[in-house]
Amino acid sequence: MDKNVNSIHLLVILCSLSLSFGQPHPLDPLTPSEISAIYTIIKSSQLASAINSTSFGFHYVGLEEPDKQTFLSWHSNPTAHPILPRQAFVILRAGGQTYELYVDITHSCIASQRVRFGNGYPVLNMEEQNAVTLLPFNYTPFVESVKKRGVELSDVICTTFTVGWYGERDGGRLIKLQCFVAGETANLYMRPVEGITILADLEAMEIVEYADRFVVPVPAAGGTDFRASRQMPPYGPRGNPVVVAQPEGKGFTVYGNVVRWANWAFHVSFDARAGLVISHARVRNEDNNDYRSVLYKGFVSELFVPYMDPSEEWYFKTFFDNGEYGFGPLSSSLEPLTDCPPNAEYMDGYYANGDGSPVHIPNVFCIFERYAGDPSWRHTEILIPGKVLLQSCLEKSFFFTIEYKIRNVLQYNINNKESTYMKNGSVVANCAAQSMENLHLAVTAEIGIDMQITEAREEVSLVVRTVATSGNYDYVLDWEFKTSGSIKVWLCMFCGLNLTYSFIITVQAGLTGMMEVRGTDYSHANEIRGEQHGELVAANTIGVYHDHYISYHLDLDIAGTTNSFVKANLKTVRVNGGKTPRKSYWTTVKETATTEADARVNFHTAAPAELLFVNPGVKTKLGNTVGYRLISSSAAATSLLTDDDYPQIRAAYTKKQLWVTPYNKRDKWVTGLYADQSHGDDNLAAWSMRNRSIENTDIVLWYTIGIHHIPSQEDFPLMPMLSCGFELRPFNFFDRNPLIKTQPFIKGRWAAT
């Protein structure tokens, strides 16, 4: 917990078991009824009567999970345990203060509460954002500014931009607004109203700073809309549909929030800040023994997007999407058939809005079995024929070679033009007296259709998907479970819709300070002069350089909670002394990370290594330590900002792709619990500085996918999918490849016609 937090525990007397919501799984997210109950409990509490309740703002309402050991103990024998009480963690703003509350829903009381002191503010809620974006329309200088630009006020939409922190003293909960022109297009991001800066106070709900520094024309709407209905011919290609169906039904079951498929079982839930949360993922051993744990919890902890334009209008654009906006409100309702294939099932999500009321997002997740036309494994063996019906007229002594070399013999016959060799064909060669040459012998053979052995299995995996839409970006976030025991985590990014909050560089010289440009318009690359901080992607439109850092919290519990992080470093060995014609080879030198400092890895500078997460106390039958390995993403960018730059201080963890910390129930958010206007004193890098022991204990892997984005014209007006992912792959977790005993589908039945 934040060291600056002072605890103010109130004794709450009236706790009693008064509510009943059935008996949910202890990890299930809060139900709408529970969210409403939490609201009622708080409104009727001593706290509420102490504060003017009308000014309550809810900034986080989420399940307070049971402690891991409590849960595991319950799970091992649910009937032997009493019902675990349902608790919620709530962050409120009231009377200019931040309150942290633990609400016991089962007993209908506030279990504890405290006022929170320290840097940073909680996640913004949608209600205050919606309200603040309406302020300009009643603010005369803004109305004048819009009029001056010749834009219809009714076409203008404003939206919120977090202010970050740049060394200033705390000025309260501030927000910047930027406005766009929709009008003829749904692609408002392409039509910014530039030159205006608006700073508002979210709690006073008023504009506190306003400037209109320069006027530039708003770009035309033409060509920016992405809707099919707005396109004009000539149209692009239209593919023939590819249909996916499961005539024998789906292969997975969803019971409550627990998903079971093939050898996997895991729990799915929804959190207002993380979005999709995978819990308690376990995989069954080959021999159908008990499930063994792999991942206790996995979710997106933060999505950091810093822009690279230091000008007055842009410098602060360094977003923490989870910590400032929350993936809950940003989650999209998935569109059946386009967001997910026809064989998907859907789940809904609920979160509390700023007033504490439940918000329903239908179809917030989809779950489906993916078959992309690939094999999960295959092998063709040419040295051993398969079903061969062989009648030989050979010298007996060579029969054995012929039996295995039938393919060769047929090739010999080809030379004699007797038959055409076909690897998979059916061939009859006549027995004939032929010369023996290099032990190639003539044969009479009836060859069955399986002249070579080919064995393969279709790769079908299970995908759990959610989509977070943050302004102009859409992130498709997949968790893919494989029967091989792998978990693959995919991030498909669409910098949709002007990828970049297009920056109109049509500015008057000197006005912006940073933009030393001339002329009124850049409609062609030839006209560009000076530093532009981006690429010309359309007329008058610069796609500004930026990064995406998406950080995953991965609480691995490999066959139990007691794990270690092992780097198997690849080391070149020079061979001396003429024992071998070789001069070198590589081998591995295993190094167990003892403290957090050993586990900060930058893939760019680290020597090549296999990164293993093992359970030192659990061995395979063969005696190997069970583990998983991390196969990193090709999208492995690390931050290029200087260490002393404010956004970098706040997101200091982005200089390494990998961190490992000891498990701490409270350490969920790499940018800290209070990310808005945070100072970097409660982020992953700060925790890691404690340099705690991480050997043979419960540890958490933090992994960050990083992308430097240099826009191109193809990213206009939205960008095609950019896909990247990392894999958690078993490494001596199983005694052998668990796929070998996978039974093939009955292939012929469902072939295409």
Add this chain to the structure above:
Amino acid sequence: MDKNVNSIHLLVILCSLSLSFGQPHPLDPLTPSEISAIYTIIKSSQLASAINSTSFGFHYVGLEEPDKQTFLSWHSNPTAHPILPRQAFVILRAGGQTYELYVDITHSCIASQRVRFGNGYPVLNMEEQNAVTLLPFNYTPFVESVKKRGVELSDVICTTFTVGWYGERDGGRLIKLQCFVAGETANLYMRPVEGITILADLEAMEIVEYADRFVVPVPAAGGTDFRASRQMPPYGPRGNPVVVAQPEGKGFTVYGNVVRWANWAFHVSFDARAGLVISHARVRNEDNNDYRSVLYKGFVSELFVPYMDPSEEWYFKTFFDNGEYGFGPLSSSLEPLTDCPPNAEYMDGYYANGDGSPVHIPNVFCIFERYAGDPSWRHTEILIPGKVLLQSCLEKSFFFTIEYKIRNVLQYNINNKESTYMKNGSVVANCAAQSMENLHLAVTAEIGIDMQITEAREEVSLVVRTVATSGNYDYVLDWEFKTSGSIKVWLCMFCGLNLTYSFIITVQAGLTGMMEVRGTDYSHANEIRGEQHGELVAANTIGVYHDHYISYHLDLDIAGTTNSFVKANLKTVRVNGGKTPRKSYWTTVKETATTEADARVNFHTAAPAELLFVNPGVKTKLGNTVGYRLISSSAAATSLLTDDDYPQIRAAYTKKQLWVTPYNKRDKWVTGLYADQSHGDDNLAAWSMRNRSIENTDIVLWYTIGIHHIPSQEDFPLMPMLSCGFELRPFNFFDRNPLIKTQPFIKGRWAAT
């Protein structure tokens, strides 16, 4: 061309247009008739009469393509050009010499021929390999060795291992043999007969060295077979089938070897050394204008697999799969429904065997449309409602904000418990007199079903697949074409079947020199002592450390042949002078590679950069230089062998992932035209040392995927798919995202039931 080659041009008088094979596309591979015709032309030539023709060995027979400019000129107007003569390039061994022949098939003559001098030998052919593997069975010491081990001779299978080059003088075309025991299992690689070394001369066709150094038991067959029919219960999970079909038919056409799909057109062919070759890949512009070229030629140039055990039995195992064995003979007939999905079409391949006769591989390629359940792009816009039927009882002046903020207003209503807000739902809120708070107004609204705009398209791509099986390895090689203009090249690797040529470490102390192990058996990890060069993956079985380097020849012709390689280096800029609260940002500094030295990139040590291949002479309408960018693979290993080690000298290019050379029709093979026993004097690294100009000219990108493989038990007895790939992605090639005008499928029609 190799500088050591002496040209001996023979004047061939009797060239006349005598053969007719219809009129193939100039890039079509040799047909079986053409292969037969080549054989006839050579057999009846002056060369054949000069040499004893019975000793002819064919080592390469492939299309000699027309020069690029000749082809492009023909292609621009085929009817205006005479038929391009069909030519073949042939490499023969005869009388202890290597001959290079250019055979004019159209005119039925040898156009030129020469004897080749220099280091290295051509690709082995299957016939000589098959013959040489039979030698041991007639070689008394081997028969005795097998008897000594208590193994049935009829269960033994021998196979060929190239010898490499370790500084020795040329000893002719040598090969090593290693023998395995099949017997009860199809997984012979798991049962090596260790302790025996056999060296044979491929042309004398005799064993020239034989040693039986130590006896170890052959591992048991149990548990090694991978065939479903050989598995015992308990079985693994069996998924429900996922069916793929295309009720409106396939979306691509194959005319001869030219494939057309969506906005793509390209040519597919088969080569005995490269396997699958993609030629003349072009993509249409958004406005349906002419196709523009992207990739003139793409294929696997080499697959290098060095093992890391320097012992006598292992040091030489550093395979060049293309250069020593050829991907032609290694190509598998694809199994419908497992290797490729039900909606695939298949193509056959032909190559010439060692006797010059055509070999037919049915189903050597498959082509299919892939739909993996993902969107190609999507966006949800929450700031603008879609179809909203709005009847307002608002103050007129705020109508415009309500119109766009309808979502907010409904959220306000939620607070008043009047209705449940649903993002995608249909909601009616009653007009009611409500207090105005923060400009939130009450409305009467009938909201259509599209309360938010979500627009998405299914991602359907076109895949061309081939599978190369090299002993225990299967490589699934995909070329995936996307409507976005991207080409994604996938390598799915199955280190099938003992991934590693398992090495039985049950050896007597000191015998191997390198293996300082004790005891008779390692059946548990605890027993392992000393350097093992691998991991214990099953009882008595070490999976030996090794690498895979798969090198692609990518002759990019971005909108024409005149291209440049540009590194857009990302550079941190420190901000001084207090103009901005930021202290840093990054920008790009573009650097055009002028010579080959500028274009040798090691991603591990290079600064972050966007790697662009551009056509400096072609601009978008906006004035940007058209180009493609390379998105590298996460599998980016570079070799850890020392520079002076012989395998490294021969594969020196494996220290960098990326090279660029000027186009040279003859530079196809990164390990040189004669890779077997090569000395490294004719490989990519050697060519690059000439440091030729590569600016604004026809250039070739050479890209190597690299994988260090540390085996685990999951890799036994074969390994689940390991997938990696790189992407060639348009960068200002199009004026905007070509997907925007893609027409959506008629979704409802083909939904799952």
